[in-house]
Structures are given as structure tokens and as C-alpha cells.
Amino acid sequence: MSQDVLAGLAVILEEVAGVDPADVTPEKTFIDDLDVDSLSMVEVVVAAEEKFSVKIPDDDVKSLKTVGDAVSYIQRAGVAA
Amino acid sequence: MTTPPRQVVVTGLGATTPLGGDVASTWEGLLAGRSGARRLTEEWIEQLPVQIGAPLATELPLARVEARTLDRSQQMALVAAREAWADAGSPEVDQERLAACVASGIGGVITLLTQHDVLREKGARRVSPHVVPMLMPNGPASTVGLEFKAKAGVHAPVSACASGSEAIALGLDIIRAGRADVVIAGGTEAAIAALPIAGFAQMQALSRRNDSPESASRPFDKARDGFVLGEGAAILVLEAAEHAAARGARVYGALAGAGISSDAYHVAAPDPTGAGAARAVRAALRSASLEPSDIVHINAHATSTPAGDLAEAVALRTALGDHIDAVAVTSTKSMTGHLLGAAGALEAVVSILALRERIVPATRNLDALDDEIALDVVSIDNRKIGTGAALSNSFGFGGHDVCLAFTV
Numbered sequence: 001m002s003q004d005v006l007a008g009l010a011v012i013l014e015e016v017a018g019v020d021p022a023d024v025t026p027e028k029t030f031i032d033d034l035d036v037d038s039l040s041m042v043e044v045v046v047a048a049e050e051k052f053s054v055k056i057p058d059d060d061v062k063s064l065k066t067v068g069d070a071v072s073y074i075q076r077a078g079v080a081a
Numbered sequence: 082m083t084t085p086p087r088q089v090v091v092t093g094l095g096a097t098t099p100l101g102g103d104v105a106s107t108w109e110g111l112l113a114g115r116s117g118a119r120r121l122t123e124e125w126i127e128q129l130p131v132q133i134g135a136p137l138a139t140e141l142p143l144a145r146v147e148a149r150t151l152d153r154s155q156q157m158a159l160v161a162a163r164e165a166w167a168d169a170g171s172p173e174v175d176q177e178r179l180a181a182c183v184a185s186g187i188g189g190v191i192t193l194l195t196q197h198d199v200l201r202e203k204g205a206r207r208v209s210p211h212v213v214p215m216l217m218p219n220g221p222a223s224t225v226g227l228e229f230k231a232k233a234g235v236h237a238p239v240s241a242c243a244s245g246s247e248a249i250a251l252g253l254d255i256i257r258a259g260r261a262d263v264v265i266a267g268g269t270e271a272a273i274a275a276l277p278i279a280g281f282a283q284m285q286a287l288s289r290r291n292d293s294p295e296s297a298s299r300p301f302d303k304a305r306d307g308f309v310l311g312e313g314a315a316i317l318v319l320e321a322a323e324h325a326a327a328r329g330a331r332v333y334g335a336l337a338g339a340g341i342s343s344d345a346y347h348v349a350a351p352d353p354t355g356a357g358a359a360r361a362v363r364a365a366l367r368s369a370s371l372e373p374s375d376i377v378h379i380n381a382h383a384t385s386t387p388a389g390d391l392a393e394a395v396a397l398r399t400a401l402g403d404h405i406d407a408v409a410v411t412s413t414k415s416m417t418g419h420l421l422g423a424a425g426a427l428e429a430v431v432s433i434l435a436l437r438e439r440i441v442p443a444t445r446n447l448d449a450l451d452d453e454i455a456l457d458v459v460s461i462d463n464r465k466i467g468t469g470a471a472l473s474n475s476f477g478f479g480g481h482d483v484c485l486a487f488t489v
Contacts, residue, residue, distance in 0.1 A: 015145075016146075016149070017146055018144055018145060018146035039150070039210040039211055039214075040146075040150070040210075040211075042210035043209065043210060043211075046206060046207065
């Protein structure tokens with residue numbers, strides 16, 4: 001798993017939702033563990049698209065339950081692009 | 082024979098204003114006769130005919146995420162509500178008996194304008210998902226209700242510059258009707274932006290004293306030429322008297338009554354006869370079981386517009402008769418500017434403190450009382466007052482008239 005993507009997500013989560021970067025580990029769920037609500041999740045996705053130059057369609061966002069899900073998705077999408 | 086209404090007392094106060102970041106500093110500023118008005122320095126100001134305003138005195142003490150997901154009006158309401166709640170002793174209350182009534186005259190206009198810029202410049206995908214809850218006029222009420230888990234109802238009456246007073250009047254009704262025991266009530270407004278200033282300026286409602294902002298808000302003065310747009314929030318914790326007594330709360334005073342009427346005259350111009358405003362004042366007296374002779378102090382709406390101040394003076398004489406000559410009248414807006422939907426809430430805070438401290442802050446900038454205005458307006462020096470009741474007026478575009486009555 002890319003440490004760069006994980007670290008980048010942590011920066012976004014801190015900026016958008018006030019999450020402590022130390023809490024951003026792959027097994028954490030956005031909603032229950034990190035308290036990122038559905039509106040802030042949209043902001044996270046848009047910021048991640050910009051930061052990592054990927055597209056994350058709204059339909060795919062629902063499948064991103066954990067930080068690890070998002071890191072893997074971004075890595076795959078980045079390779080595909 | 083009717084049962085007397087449930088008594089409602091004020092147990093907590095909070096505010097963030099052009100004079101200070103809390104109630105104490107705001108009150109101190111009022112007693113010192115300071116002005117919160119200044120020349121605005123935003124880059125968009127040069128295009129406007131009016132270049133003065135009364136912004137908040139201090140930065141808002143909020144977490145970054147709160148600042149990001151809340152409109153400025155919501156942020157200010159949250160800060161004032163936290164102060165008021167702490168001031169009330171952070172009581173443990175039954176959430177199902179706690180309501181919030183927090184009004185704004187305009188709502189999240191700064192969010193609306195900045196996000197419209199985002200849409201045009203960067204596209205729909207970059208519009209904040211928080212934009213709708215940030216711009217809706219009930220946003221501040223929702224913010225405060227969520228913060229304190231109010232489950233007995235969250236309300237946001239909208240009546241332009243009477244909104245803050247109407248929210249407090251609604252809080253009184255809710256407690257009297259037995260629908261809640263505690264209501265967090267007040268108003269907030271954050272509308273110092275190019276479009277609102279341009280719009281008010283087009284109505285000829287704003288002072289054009291760009292070169293002397295501190296003397297621009299001059300209610301009841303001969304040379305008044307409009308109001309100064311301010312921003313801020315003020316919140317009161319209203320509580321059923323028996324509820325406050327049961328928990329041993331410190332009580333500032335009573336919200337003894339409220340009166341609401343409407344002019345049905347013009348959308349923006351005041352009725353020069355003051356008939357609607359006078360009806361609101363009389364209704365407040367009836368609601369509070371007070372006589373005109375009980376009134377020692379009036380915190381006037383008095384925004385510093387030529388027509389509005391005059392109509393209010395006529396209304397007060399109509400409502401109180403000759404007793405008005407014995408009443409110490411003041412205008413908080415001479416120092417804070419006009420906080421629109423927060424004005425009535427801030428002036429409720431100031432009215433309660435004036436009664437409790439038995440001192441009325443002098444109206445600033447009253448160099449020469451308008452000959453047409455037959456009121457005893459406190460100017461130059463603050464004035465000591467005796468015990469009695471105080472009234473606070475608020476009127477709004479749309480023809481809204483609200484009067485609150487306080488006793489200590």
C-alpha cells in the first residue's frame with residue numbers, strides 16, 4: 001500500500017474533517033471510526049481527485065468504507081490513468 | 082379568570098459583536114461609548130458608494146472544521162450560544178424539553194455569493210456539499226440545536242431586522258405554552274459583503290459618511306443619514322422560572338412579555354404614523370401585565386435612518402402617552418451599527434444588563450436632537466435608572482414590528 005497516498009489522504013482528512021493524521025490508518029472506516037459524515041466525504045473525494053489526478057465516480061464512493069479501500073482505489077485508478 | 086402565564090426568566094447571555102468577542106467586552110464598550118464602525122478594507126469595497134461597516138471586533142474561536150462547514154452567521158451564533166450556555170451554568174436539561182430559536186434576517190448570503198463564484202469559475206464539482214445547509218436561513222438555528230441537542234423544536238423566524246426579537250418572542254411563547262422548559266434564543270447576521278451593501282445603498286438606507294465611520298451611526302440626531310451595516314450574534318438562555326429555581330440558576334431578569342404586529346403599509350418604508358409599532362408596544366405591555374408607568378427604559382430600534390427614527394418616536398408617544406417623557410431612551414446601534422437579524426437579540430442582552438446594572442449606555446453621536454423627535458434620548462453621559470421595566474423595539478423590512486418587555 002502506498003505510503004504517499006495514505007499520507008496524502010491524511011492531509012486531506014485533517015483539512016476537510018479535522019481528523020488527526022495519526023488516526024488515519026488503513027483499517028479505519030471513514031464514517032464510524034473517523035467521524036467523517038456523508039457531506040464531508042464528498043469533499044474528501046473531490047480533494048483526492050484533485051490531489052492524485054484521478055476520477056472517483058459517485059457510484060464508486062459508496063464502496064470506499066475504509067481508508068485502505070480508498071488508498072487501493074486511488075492506486076488502481078492512478079495506474080489505469 | 083385566566084391563569085397567569087408561566088414566568089420566563091433569562092439565565093444566560095452570550096454575544097460576539099463589533100465591540101467585543103463576548104458580552105462583558107461588548108457591555109464595557111457600550112458604557113465607554115466606543116464605536117465599532119470602521120472603514121472596510123476588503124478588495125471589493127472600492128466599487129461601492131458606501132465603504133464603512135461594523136465588523137466583529139475579534140476572530141471567532143472555532144475549530145478549523147467548524148469554520149469550514151458553517152456559514153459565518155452560523156459560526157457567530159455558535160460562539161454566542163456557547164458563551165450563553167456556559168453563562169447559564171451549562172445545565173443538565175431534558176433534551177426533549179430544550180428548544181432553539183435562532184434567527185437570521187438574510188441567512189448565509191456570504192456562502193451563497195462565494196459558492197456562486199466557485200460554480201462559475203471552477204464548475205459544479207467544486208461546489209461545497211455543505212452549501213445548502215450553510216445558506217439556508219434556519220442554518221444557525223440548526224447549528225445551535227445540534228450543539229446542545231435541542232429536541233423540543235428548532236426554529237428560525239425570519240422577519241428582516243426584527244428577526245432576533247421575533248426569535249426571543251417565539252421562545253417566550255414556547256415556554257408559556259409548555260412545549261419546552263428551556264429555549265436557546267437569539268439572532269445572528271453576517272452580511273458584510275458587496276451585494277448586500279450595494280443593495281442597502283440603492284435603497285438609500287446606509288450612511289455615506291465614508292470619511293468618518295465612527296460618527297456615521299447617529300440615531301435621533303438632526304444630521305443622521307442612514308445606518309451602518311454591522312455583523313454579530315447574540316443569544317439568551319430563556320428558562321421557565323420554576324425550572325431555573327429548581328436548579329438554583331442565577332437569574333438576570335424576566336422576559337416579561339412580547340408584542341408582535343405588522344404595518345401593512347409598505348415593504349420597506351416605515352408607516353409615518355407609527356401605528357403598527359405602537360400596537361406592538363401596547364401588545365408587549367399587555368403580554369407582560371405592565372402599565373406604561375412601569376417603563377423606565379426603552380432600547381429603541383433607532384437605526385439612524387431619517388424616516389425610521391422619526392416614526393419610532395411617534396409610535397412610542399402614541400403607545401406610552403405622556404409617560405414617554407419620563408423614560409430613558411437609547412440606541413445601541415449608535416455604537417454597534419445595525420446587526421440586522423441579530424440586532425434585536427443583542428439589544429435584548431443590553432436591555433437586561435441595563436436594568437440589572439441600573440445604568441443606560443448613552444447614545445453616541447447625538448450632537449443635536451432632531452427637533453421633530455420628542456424623546457428623552459440618553460446622550461453624552463450614561464444614565465442611572467431606577468427599578469422598573471424595559472422595552473426593546475425591533476422593526477424590519479416587510480413591516481414587522483416586535484417589542485420585548487423585560488423586568489428584573
